[in-house]
Amino acid sequence: MTTRRTAAWAMAAMLGAIGGCRSEPAGRKAPADRAEALKQSLAVDVSGLKSADTQPLIIMDETPLQPPPRPADPLKLPEDDPLHWYDMEYAGWRGRKVNLPRSPGDGALGKRVICLRHMDHPYTTAYTRGMEKVAGACGIRLKTLTAGNADVNIQSQQVDQVVNERPDLVILFPVDATAVVPMLRKLNQAGVPIIASNLLPVDQGMPYVLTWTGPDDWGQFRMLAREFAKRMNHEGGYCIVRHMPGGSPFFSRTFSVVTELKKIAPRMKCFDMQTTLLEAEKTAQVVSGWITKYGAELKGIVSADDSGAQIGINEACRNAGREDIIRVAAGNSKVGMDFIKAGKLHGITYQSAEADGALPMKIAADWFNGKEDLKPVYYLPKHVITAKDVDQYMPAQW
Amino acid sequence: MTPSAPAPTRAAARPPGRARPFAKAAAAAYRYRVYLLCTIIFAVMGAAAPHFLTPGNFSNVLKGTSTNLPAAVGFTIVLIAGQLDLSVGSAMTMGGILVMGLSPSLGWAGAFGVAVLCGLGLGLTNGLLVAKARINSFIVTLGTMIIVYNAMAIYCRGGTIPATTFALSDFLQRPVVDLDPRGAPPALLWLTLWLTPRNLVSLAVMAAAAVFLRRTPAGRGLHLMGGNPQAAWYSGLHVDRYVIGAFALSGLLAAVGGAVVAAGEAAGSLKLGENSLMTIVAAVIIGGTSMEGGKGTVVGTTVALVALTALINGLSCLGAGHEVQLVASGLVLALIILYDAYWLHRRQRRRGQRKDLLEELQARAASDPPAGRGSQGAPSAPGPGREGRSHG
Numbered sequence: 001m002t003t004r005r006t007a008a009w010a011m012a013a014m015l016g017a018i019g020g021c022r023s024e025p026a027g028r029k030a031p032a033d034r035a036e037a038l039k040q041s042l043a044v045d046v047s048g049l050k051s052a053d054t055q056p057l058i059i060m061d062e063t064p065l066q067p068p069p070r071p072a073d074p075l076k077l078p079e080d081d082p083l084h085w086y087d088m089e090y091a092g093w094r095g096r097k098v099n100l101p102r103s104p105g106d107g108a109l110g111k112r113v114i115c116l117r118h119m120d121h122p123y124t125t126a127y128t129r130g131m132e133k134v135a136g137a138c139g140i141r142l143k144t145l146t147a148g149n150a151d152v153n154i155q156s157q158q159v160d161q162v163v164n165e166r167p168d169l170v171i172l173f174p175v176d177a178t179a180v181v182p183m184l185r186k187l188n189q190a191g192v193p194i195i196a197s198n199l200l201p202v203d204q205g206m207p208y209v210l211t212w213t214g215p216d217d218w219g220q221f222r223m224l225a226r227e228f229a230k231r232m233n234h235e236g237g238y239c240i241v242r243h244m245p246g247g248s249p250f251f252s253r254t255f256s257v258v259t260e261l262k263k264i265a266p267r268m269k270c271f272d273m274q275t276t277l278l279e280a281e282k283t284a285q286v287v288s289g290w291i292t293k294y295g296a297e298l299k300g301i302v303s304a305d306d307s308g309a310q311i312g313i314n315e316a317c318r319n320a321g322r323e324d325i326i327r328v329a330a331g332n333s334k335v336g337m338d339f340i341k342a343g344k345l346h347g348i349t350y351q352s353a354e355a356d357g358a359l360p361m362k363i364a365a366d367w368f369n370g371k372e373d374l375k376p377v378y379y380l381p382k383h384v385i386t387a388k389d390v391d392q393y394m395p396a397q398w
Numbered sequence: 399m400t401p402s403a404p405a406p407t408r409a410a411a412r413p414p415g416r417a418r419p420f421a422k423a424a425a426a427a428y429r430y431r432v433y434l435l436c437t438i439i440f441a442v443m444g445a446a447a448p449h450f451l452t453p454g455n456f457s458n459v460l461k462g463t464s465t466n467l468p469a470a471v472g473f474t475i476v477l478i479a480g481q482l483d484l485s486v487g488s489a490m491t492m493g494g495i496l497v498m499g500l501s502p503s504l505g506w507a508g509a510f511g512v513a514v515l516c517g518l519g520l521g522l523t524n525g526l527l528v529a530k531a532r533i534n535s536f537i538v539t540l541g542t543m544i545i546v547y548n549a550m551a552i553y554c555r556g557g558t559i560p561a562t563t564f565a566l567s568d569f570l571q572r573p574v575v576d577l578d579p580r581g582a583p584p585a586l587l588w589l590t591l592w593l594t595p596r597n598l599v600s601l602a603v604m605a606a607a608a609v610f611l612r613r614t615p616a617g618r619g620l621h622l623m624g625g626n627p628q629a630a631w632y633s634g635l636h637v638d639r640y641v642i643g644a645f646a647l648s649g650l651l652a653a654v655g656g657a658v659v660a661a662g663e664a665a666g667s668l669k670l671g672e673n674s675l676m677t678i679v680a681a682v683i684i685g686g687t688s689m690e691g692g693k694g695t696v697v698g699t700t701v702a703l704v705a706l707t708a709l710i711n712g713l714s715c716l717g718a719g720h721e722v723q724l725v726a727s728g729l730v731l732a733l734i735i736l737y738d739a740y741w742l743h744r745r746q747r748r749r750g751q752r753k754d755l756l757e758e759l760q761a762r763a764a765s766d767p768p769a770g771r772g773s774q775g776a777p778s779a780p781g782p783g784r785e786g787r788s789h790g
Contacts, residue, residue: 120720146720151673156663157462161714164454178558179665182567204560245556245668275556 030110030139041107041369046137046362051354052397057130058362059355061216061379067093082259088177088251089218092206095376100210101193104168105370109139111168113364116158118175118199119150122333122398123353127198129397130354131171134361140368142361143167150244152179159183163190168368171360172209174199177248181205193367197360200248206376210367213359216379217249220349221256221330226264227347227384228257228300228328234265236299239290240273241283241313243304243330250275253304253330271298276312278305283312284319291320298322303329306336306348314344332385334396340387350383353397428741431734432685432698436705443712450715453587454579460592461571462707464600467700468655469671470678471607472521472648474699477682478611479644480624480691481528481535486652486678488546489517490671493656495550498559498666506566510657517653518646520546525645529638535645551668558667567664570596596662603651607696620644625692680731681706706730 030037049057067090071077074086082089115131117124128144135142147155155175162170163186170192174180180196181204187194188208196205198214206212232238240257243249254273261268271294276283283303290298301317303309306329317325323344329336331348339345359378367374385393427434444451469486476483493513500509520542527538561567575590582590611617623630623640631637652671660666685702687694706727713723 143717145714145717148673148720148723150669152663152665152667152669153462153465153659153673157458157465157711158714160458160461161449161455161711164452164458165449165715176558176665176667176669178560179663179667179669181560182564182664185564202560245551250556 030107034106037109038105038107038369041109041138041365044108044138044365046134046358046365049133049137049358051130051352051358052126053352053354053393053395055352055355055393057133057355057358059352059381060213060359061381063379065093065375065377079255080258080262082255082263085218085251085255085259087203088200088248089256091200091203092209092212092376096207098207099188101191103367103370103372106368108365108368110141111364111368112141112143113169113171113361114162114165114167115142115144115171115173115197116155116162117144117146117173118155119148120146124173126353126398127173127357130352130357131361132357133354134358134365138361138365140361140365147175150175152176155180156183159186162192163187166190166192169193169195169364171195171197171364173197174201175247177205178202181208184208195360195364195367198356200377202248211363211374211376211378213363213378214356214380215349215351216382217252217330218256219379220351220382220384221253222260223382223384224302224328224330224347224349225257225260227386228302228326229261229265229268231326231328231346232265232268232300235267237269237271237294237297238300238302238326239271239287239294239298241286241301241303241305241309242273242275244277245275249304249330253302257302276309278307278309280308280312280315283309284316285312287313287316288320291316291322291325298325300326300328303327305329306331306339306345307333310336310339310345314339317344332393332396333398337385337390337393337396340385340390343387347384347386350381350385350393352380355380428737431737432701432705435684435730435734436701436708439705439709439712443708443715447712447715450712453584453591455711455715456588457573457592457594459704459708459711460597461594462711463700463703464597465659466655466674466678466681467600467703468603468658469648469652469674470681470699470703471604471696472651473678474682474685474687474694474696475607475611475620476535476644476648477687477689478624478691478694479620479641480627481641481644482539483521483524483645483648484536484539484675485520485524485543485546486648487671487673487675488543488550489520489649489652490656490659490674491550491668492520492546493517493653494660494670495554495559495656495666495668496653497657498561498660499553502562506661510661513657514650514653517656518650520653521646521649522642524649525642528645529641547668547672554666554668556668558665561661561664564664566661570594570658570662574598596658599658600655603654604696604700607647607651611696616640616643621692623692625690677703677706677727680727684731684734 031040046058051057068083070086071083074084077084113135115128117128132142145158147158152175170187172180172184172194174196177199180201184194184196184201184205185208194209196209196212200212200214240254242254258270272290274286276286287301301313303313310329313327317323327345328347329345330351331337332350336345336348340348359380363374363378449455469490473483473486496513496516497509500512504512524535524538524542527533528535571594573590574593574595577586577590579587611620619630619635620640622633623635623637627637656671660670681703682694682699683689684705685694685698685700687699709726709730710723713726
């Protein structure tokens, strides 16, 4: 009986897992007539959709893209020179494209889109929610896959799976800005249209994508650096809690601050910068070490994350009796906004997770509807939330 | 009071040497459980998941398998030797990052050579610390795992190192027989699409390890040493050398695997081997390698890795979230371990009852002429009646 029982258990477990799968929504069926399908698709208006925080769902920065001239070899410049980061900050801005598929021009209705996300996280849950709202309104069938715990190998396997499944378009939220380049190339060679999202791939990957949408990390953090400098009276020492290695925020949320402060507040000095993998406990240890080492000279802390890492920062400041330290962070989670209201955090960047997910789907719908003159990148609007306007962004999306 | 003789069992009623047919089937199912599991997963996913049973997806499953296969083979060897190697994931990362980082200056061959040598060095360090310094392998490899990972983080400055050209990547990922998927017959695609140099390297590593473990004195010695180090020592085996050799092979194979994956993906990343350890451990255990050492096969590990990759891939085809995929793989692992434990318990209970002895005794009693009371000569086998009297 043992074998039978075990086989039955294995079968039940597998069927349970299959039953637990999120089935792909059927979507609305497109009319057989292409012109009619396009007409129905163009009639869809998503501009009235709202995020959970009651802000508009479809938002984008309309500022024209005007990159400065590229230095001959940016990497030869020092790291505190903003042009050292040229290829990251202005990745894809020059708009060179390779082998891009043509728009079918027959409407978004009934199209099948796969979204490859980097990991499961409250942010990506809200991101997917925003994407699903637009997909639902446009009658697009959406399937989402997650690359484990931000696992490059899994994302690579999922890219192979996408090539095998041949959807009408793929939205790719990269795990890694550099490692994604061969994946984008593979999808491009297979003729699968790609919109990259959230994490800006390095410049070499941008020719393969229709466009990229997401937050302007460099721009946002320059804006946050200006707010930080104002609160620091343009002087004093500061430290930076960095993002996780491997992604572009690891660099953008560090060196946009360093380069901007060097320009606008030369009397401010960066004492140290470390990654704590955004973990509260590890961050608390590192920040406690900074407070001990730099003492009263440490006046401010910039964090790449306003949730886990910020909890650690605030705990270390409280334990050391250093509530006077000025703190700013990337946001805007519920934790971060609650800290702003409590006066334990002085500024966070506004980054609507739902809008971040909705924008690539809106661009995809436009492309299905025949719009081919896409900008190389679409940024979300930039804003710094402070105690003055935090209530406008409540309830938090994640 | 006279103790009663054991009641005749159903087994005793059968002619000796004939086991129950179902017991035979159960034993076969237990012995080939990993193959059975793999077949079930392919059958269920083939029926349920769209796009699963296609040549392209089969190739994807094998590509996913080949990612972790060399490191899993190394891990199997170490586990057979009765040790643990937690540093295989970091060794993969090291192989991948070094091959990408050094290829612009040393060329691909030089970079591969250095990466593989570093893997070997890591394995030798682990082995020496375990065998000579007598430190538990769990502690040693936990330490080297952290050291190597962070050394690589310093080397690549937290970033990812891209390949300067896609030539090698294209070569490693392109099927050896490159057919046009739109025009070729599906049967041919099933046979050829997965035959990429990247997969073939992993399969070659697996085949070589299988031959080494089964057909060479060193391989058999490794089993003996893992199962009973004291007996191995009494047999004249150099136990320390076996431990060091097992770790050296593990480090080397993991670095080879990482280097091939990085070259295939055209990027060396810190995340390359970060999540591999758990998959490898699960596959090795499901594949039948004993945590106690002395028992296991790399073929079992490979089939288990294929099964786990197919399970994840099939669930992914169904649109399952990552958490569902993890739950499913965890359930499979738990079921296999439970099955193992139950089977072991049953076997031990059976041995405790000495059914075989009882069967033999009853068979003799049935065939021998009844011995007379007080008869002289050679003692005959005790029949039930006589046994009762002798205890009286």
